Amino acid sequence: MNKKPSISETSLVGSWIMIKGVMSQDSVCKRIQWLTDSYFKQVAVDGDNWSALYENPDDGGYWELTYPQSHMHGGGPPTLKQISKEIACAQYNLDSS
Numbered sequence: 001m002n003k004k005p006s007i008s009e010t011s012l013v014g015s016w017i018m019i020k021g022v023m024s025q026d027s028v029c030k031r032i033q034w035l036t037d038s039y040f041k042q043v044a045v046d047g048d049n050w051s052a053l054y055e056n057p058d059d060g061g062y063w064e065l066t067y068p069q070s071h072m073h074g075g076g077p078p079t080l081k082q083i084s085k086e087i088a089c090a091q092y093n094l095d096s097s
Contacts, residue, residue: 002034004058005082014077025077032080036065044092053092054080062088 005012014029025033036042040054040063052065064083069076088094 011081013079032078
């Protein structure tokens with residue numbers, strides 16, 4: 001699903017689903033993949049916390065990619081959430097100017 005985030009969206013939470021006995025990504029996971037691969041601009045990566053920071057080219061907003069289900073293989077399905085510039089600068093050591 002190649003769809004930009006709407007103004008009202010602040011979080012995209014992916015899930016894994018079983019299809020014919022195979023664990024697969026749901027449509028939200030696929031959308032997150034498209035956004036992070038083809039639409040958003042990667043700004044920073046935090047290898048210690050398995051997270052990455054992206055910038056929305058439309059409005060300059062920051063989105064953080066995380067894998068919050070650490071008990072699952074590969075950290076589980078992804079979550080992409082909008083964060084403030086202040087939090088982005090603090091967490092990823094960005095220049096706040």
